Amino acid sequence: MSSNAFVSGFQTPSNALVGRRAELEIVDEVVSVSGAGTMLVEIVGDPWMGKTRLLGVLRERLELRGWATASARAAAGSGLPYQVFVDSLDDDVSRDAERVRDRLGTERAGTLASVLPGWDAVPRQMTKGDSTERYRAFRSVGLVLETMATSSGLLLIIDDAHHMDEASVALLAHLLRHPPDAPLVIALAYRPLQLDLRLEIVLRSVPEVTVSRRILLGPMPSEDLARLAPAGLNQIERQALVRLASGNPGVLQGLASAVTPMAGGFPGHRDIRELTIGIPPVLSAVPADDFGPLSELALLHARAAAVVGDPFDLAMLEAVAETDKHATFAGMDELLTHDIVRPAGSGGRFVFRDLVIRSQAYHAGRGIWRYGAHFRALAVLRERRASATRLAGHLEYVAGPDDRDGVALLEKAGRQAVFCSPGDAIRWFQTVLRLRAAHPSEPELRALLGQSLLLAGRFAESEATLDELLDDGALLSPEVRLVTLEWSAKARRLCGRWEEAEALVHAGLGELETSGLDLTPLWLELAALAADPPSRPVTDDLRHLLSRAAVHRDPFLRLRSRVLVAALAMDSVTDKHIRPLVSLFSSLSGQDRLCAMDSWYWLAEVIRRSGAFGAAARQFSAALSAADNAGQVHLRAPLAMGLSRTMIALGDPVRAAVWADYARDAVTRTVSGAAWFPVQRSRADTRLGLPEGNAFRPDSAPAEIPGAVGPPQPVVMPGEGADAGPRSCDSGRLAVLSQREAQIAELVSMGHTNQQMASALQLSHKTVETYLDRIFKKLEIASRAQIAYLVGVAVQPDQASRCAGDG
Ligand SMILES: Nc1ncnc2c1ncn2[C@@H]1O[C@H](COP(=O)(O)OP(=O)(O)OP(=O)(O)O)[C@@H](O)[C@H]1O
Ligand SMILES: [Mg+2]
Structure with a gap:
């Protein structure tokens, strides 16, 4: 049987069908009840949801039972009446003409010529009044289907049925009203928003003799979608990709074509803003079929809308496309009809239906045209007094070295974006530095670039940028030097290179002592180093400075x-x-919290250390969410580790392991080669805390990650509302240790060697050994691994209910 036109526009997928369990059950039901008369199956779903894929499954399963298949894909604007029937039947009927004539008789078979152009007979012209002739031709098609059905049955597939021509719809309606006398399944796949009214009426009035089933393909659950992501991505990158795809497997496949897993892919570095405005990546693997039926006018408006970015309005579109109102309405009308764009709320604004289609529309325009279009968009936005960050989305492509105002605006936008969208800030600062090549020093801007790189989790680039600045030496003002030293130290601390960080801070404190500057930021870095394992010593000076900084x-x-x-x-x-810290933090605006992520982390950590684990988990996950939404990923690992430890304390080792692996993934692409003790420790803890025989496999439970799509969502805790407290009878055992012994136990649990501990605590090697002996004796254990386990589950029961409900 013919399968000539039954091809999906997507590249042939090598991957197996994922998920869709409920939908497959309906397919199975169709297969089991088919065989008695005619059955209609509708597969309905948004573009790229997997309709063609599911049709393929139905086909496979029926063919396994000996069914024959005739299939076609409706083509928009083909101009050929009965196109889907021609495509699905014509070849086979011509090839089997003898059998068809035998079955229909020569005269009746002749009527087929008015439907199937390949039929060897002179077609009789059908006019509107000639309904009898048409009826006879339709009856003949019904008989042809009976002829084509094997003893098992015939599957007639009409893919992309929303594009069916009027004549095909009329013939389909006839077949449903006068079902052929053979086992027949007519399977249609269509996009609901593009469904033609005539076809909709036919489908809504299917007579009772025809059994029908509808399969609605909605967004896929994120855990299924995650399985379609390319191999080689870590779970964070996979989650980012899944979030961008919004439940759509075809969109995921399109976006994935721009991902290079080994280089970190784009999900780690690109946030949604970069894909909705600005230049999108070129995406392969996705057909551009959607643009085929569009007129030149609609195409022009699609390209213009893609340059403006989401969301856009009609006035903007008119200016960028350089058309009048009338033409803009007409173009938009087509774009809406073909579901290329959709209304965004009720404010007369629109967005592309997904990120892939916008990328396709953007790259459909010629480079030079796009350049002009960005200029026109910019002019409208300037007239509207749009924000610097909105203007920057266009300026970054069109500003030239002589455009002083434009460059100044880009700089302003970059400054505004440092904490709330560091990815944007990086691009804008880099553009400014490139355009101001005549004045290469720009130390303040380079310091801001270094900060933005750090906030975006691009530690190595941040370090290189800041180091280069420090090497400039005399060119730096004391103010810029202070900031650069502070952030350089921060980068090293976050990469676990505490000694280097400490040395930098001390050098800065010495160098800038007489500068008259307020050195509090450097002191606070020292304090963070002291609080960050392995705790550095807290000197009297630091104590003093901290109490002053508190006011x-x-x-x-x-x-x-x-x-x-x-x-x-x-x-x-x-x-x-x-409590006062929590309420102080709660009073900050969302924007201010983003500038105080570091404090947010410490706040959650302090709450965890106090034993209020439910409240700690809420703070950690809220901070993680807020940071992720803003593209600030530098604290992902510590926050995830905090959550992991909190989960251990709550007796949930499986979730603890998930978060520990999340923390590992957060550093794998950012911290090059650094043996990151806290992460290792957190992972070791969780493995030790796991029940026997329940070893965690990273890919076995992606759904366990709260909020697997996008930023992790607040964790729903066991016994929410009242902290559940410790679950382990081992939890109080550490109480027998002295403060110093507890500190050493903590370092052991992080994987430190005796030598490392000796240098971190400024003790002799021998003394460390003595402390270890005492720890083993007091805890009645014999291995360092057991120490790690006990530290992991340690809580202070009397504090366990504190702060419940905070956060
Ligand atoms: N459940 C799934 N498992 C694996 N791959 C899938 C799944 N669903 C869809 N895909 C893949 O996603 C891509 C889009 O699917 P498909 O072509 O079936 O979408 P469609 O709904 O027919 O789109 P259109 O509206 O353009 O006809 C294809 O490459 C397909 O193989
Ligand atoms: Mg399809």
Whole structure:
């Protein structure tokens, strides 16, 4: 049987069908009940949801039972009446003419010529009035289907049925009203938003003699979609891709074609903003069929809309496409009819239906035309007094070295984006630096670029940028030097190179002592190093400075120092200390919280250390979500580790392992080769905490990651509302250790050698060994691994219910 036109536009997938269990059950039901008369199956879903794929499954399963198949794909604007019937039947009927004539008789067979142009007879012209002739031709097609059905049956597939021509719809309606006397399944796949009204009426009035089934293909669950992501991506990258695909397997496949797993892919570096405005990546693997039926006018508006970016409005479109209102309405009408764009709310604004279709529309325009279009978009936005960041989305492509105002605007936009969208800030600063090549020093801008790179989790680039700046030496003002040293130290601390970080801070403190500058940021870095395992010593100077900073006039420094004081447990932390910190933080705006991510992390960590695990988990996951949404990924690993440890304390080792692996993935592409003890430790803990025989396999439970699509969602805790407290009877055993012994136990659990501990704590090797002996004796254990386990589950039961409900 013919299968000539039954091809999906997508590249032949090598992957197996994923998920769709409920839909496959309906397919199975269709297969089992088919055989008694005519059955109609509708597969309905948005573009690229997998309709053709599912039709393929139905076909496979029926063919296995000996069914024959005739299939076609409706083509928009083919101009050929009965196109789907011609494509699915014509060849086979001509080839089998003898059998058809035998069955229909010569005269009746002659009527086929008015439907099937390949039929060897002179077609009789059918006119509107000649309904009898048409009826006879349709009856003949019904008989042809009976002839083609094997003893088992015939599957007639009409893919992309929303494009069916009027004549084909009329013939389909006839077949449903007068079902052929043979086992027949008519399977249609169509996009609901593009469904032709005539076909809709036919499908809504299927007579009762015809059994029908509808399969609605909605968005795929994220855990299924994640399985379609390319191999080689880690789970964070996979999640980012899944989030961008919004449940659509074809969109995922399209976006994935721009991912190069070994280089980190784009999900790690590109956020949704970069894909909805600005230049999208070129995507292969996805057919551009959607544009085929469009007129030149509609294509022009699609290209113009893609340059403007999501969302866009008609006035903007008119200006960028350089057409009048009338033409813009006509173009938009077509784009809406063909589901290329969709209304965005009720404000007269529109968006592309998905990121892939926008990318295709963008790259359909010639480069020079696009350049002009960006200019026109910019002019409209300037007239509208749009924000610097909105303007920058176009300026970055069109600003030239002589456009001083444009470059200044880009710089302004970059400054505004550092914390709330560091990915944008990086591109904009880089553009400014390129355009101002005549003045290469620009130290302040380069320092900001280094900060943005760090916030975006691009540690190596951040370090290189800041180091280069420090090498400039005399060119740096003390202010810029201070900032550069602070962020250089931060980069090293976040990569686990504590000694280097500490050395940098000390060098800065010495160098800038007489500068008259407020050195609090450097002191706070020292405090963070002291609070960050392995704890560096807290000197009297640091203590003094911290207590002064707690009343600093800068609210961010004030907040940071207060949280760090609590983290260092310089006072024994109690509910009394934590509550004001939580309410101080809660009073910050969303934007301010993004500028204080570091403090947010410490706040969650302090709450965890106090034993209020439910509240800690909420803070960690809220911080992780907010940071991810803003593209600030530098604290992903510590936040995920915090969650992992919290899960251990809550007696949920499986989830703890998921978060530990998430933390590992957060550093694999960013921290080159650094043996990152806290991450290793967190992972070791979770493995030790796992019940026997329940070893965690990273890919076995992606759905376990709360909020697997996109930013992790707040974790639903066991016993939500009242902290569940410790689950392990081992949890209190560490209480027998002295403060120093507990500190050493913590370092052991992180995988430190005796030598490393000796140098971190400024003790002799021998003393460390003595402490270890005492720890083994007191805890009645014999291995370092057991220490790690006990540290992982350690809690202070009397504090376990504190702060419940905070956050
Ligand atoms: N459940 C699935 N498992 C694996 N791959 C899938 C699945 N669903 C869809 N795909 C893949 O996604 C791509 C788009 O699917 P398909 O072509 O079937 O979409 P469609 O709904 O027919 O789109 P259109 O509306 O353009 O006809 C194809 O490459 C297909 O193989
Ligand atoms: Mg299809």
